[in-house]
Amino acid sequence: MIYGYKRPIQGDEQMTNQLTTVEVDQLYIEQHPYAKKRTQLEDLLMNLQSGDEVYVENIVVLADSLTQFEDLLKVVERDEVAIHFLHDNISSTSMLQLSLIEATTFFAKLQTACMSHRTTFGMQEAKKQGKAIGRPKKSDDNLKRAFHMYQSKKYTLQAIKEETGISKSTLYRYIDHLGE
Template sequence: MIYGYKRPLAGDELGKQQLLGIQLDQLFIETHPFAKKRHSLEELLMIIQPGDEIVVENLVVLADSLHQLLDVLNVLAKDLVKITFLEEQLSNSTVLQLNLTETVTLFSNLQTQLKSHATTFGLAEAKKAGKTIGRPKKSDENLRKAFDMYQSKTYSLLDIKNETGISKSTLYRYIDDVTKSSYEEEKHSKHE
């Protein structure tokens, strides 16, 4: 039997760009992009028999980490099941003739893709849940205090950071914003 497996990926949330034109006996589709509760993958791994083949679009479809990839590949090896990764043109039944640099490049790219996948869907899920994304904003009162200390020219940047917790880059960004706002207000009032 030839099985296909696909799941949502960044840029292909519905899996419509995966396994195009591939003849399959049965297709397993994951309903979500996350690492946990991959029910379709578990179901597939439970029914495979020696001599079967699994086809996936790429390594990221199958695994969320190098550790998980190794676990799945070990299961497939014990069950004598072939797996083919279309995008990478790899299979667990072919001997790779890669030098060390090519091997490290392959796994470095995989690690980057895995992080990108997890980040993309993690951020989307957090936004959906109403969570604030990114670094927490510094309070306006603290920024104004840092700005006033800076303007007084009696404090060093280290003194300002120790007193307010505002970093040099945040302070400079705030100064730029204040300067830009003042410039825009002045420009607008001249045109009135």
Template sequence: MKYGYIRPIVKDQQCTDQLNNISIEKLYKETHGLAKKRKELENLLMILQKGDDLFVQNIETLADSLQQLLDILRLAERDQIIIHFIDEQITNQTIHEASLLQGAKFFARLQSTFLSHSSTFTLQVAKQQGKSIGRPRKSDENLERAFAMYESKNYTLYDIKEATGISKSTLYRYLDSRSTFMSDEEN
């Protein structure tokens, strides 16, 4: 039997560009792009049988990490299932035929894709929940103290960091944004 699996991914969050023009008998669609609670994937993996074909748009659709991909590939090998990765134009059987160098390059790109996918959907959920994203801003009092110490030219950057907890790169970033703000006010 020919199965398909789709879910929201970074490049196709509405699942409109996945498995188009692919003839499948049963489609499983995940409602979210998060790594956890992928019930449709779990259901699909439970019913796949020897000789079945599974079509996914790309590896990112099927797995969220190299470990998860490895687990699914092992399952497919054990159950004699062929997984077709459309974008990569490979199957789980042709992956085994690649050279070590090709495999290393492929999996390095894949790891980057997994991180991007995970970060994008986690940040979207956090924003929807009203959570603050990014590093917390340094207190204005602490920043003013660091600015005064820096402008006095009596302190080293190390002294400023020890007194205020503001690192060199953070201090410079705030000084740059402060000077941009000051020049905007003058205009």
């Protein structure tokens, strides 16, 4: 049997670009991008039998971490199932033929992609909950004080930083912003 698995990923939240080039007998679609409660993936894994094939667009669709990827590879190896990653043009069976440098590069890219995926969707979820994202802004009064100290030419940048907590780069960014 040929299975497909989709879930929202960074850059394809609607899953419109996944599995467009392959025909599958049964498609499993996860409705959310998060690592927890991946019921469709669990259902897929429970239905796999020896000789089955699973197609996913890329590894991030299937795994959220290197550890999860390793666990999934162990399951499919034990069940004698092949997983095909279309974007990477690789399968679970052909990974064994990679050189050490190719494998290292592959797993480094996987780790980066997993972190990017988690960060992107984590930030989106935090924004939905009304949480502030990023570094807190410096108070305008403190920035103005730093700017006046800078303009007076009586203070060094280090003294301004010690007095106001405003770094050199923040001060220059503020000065550039005022110039615009």
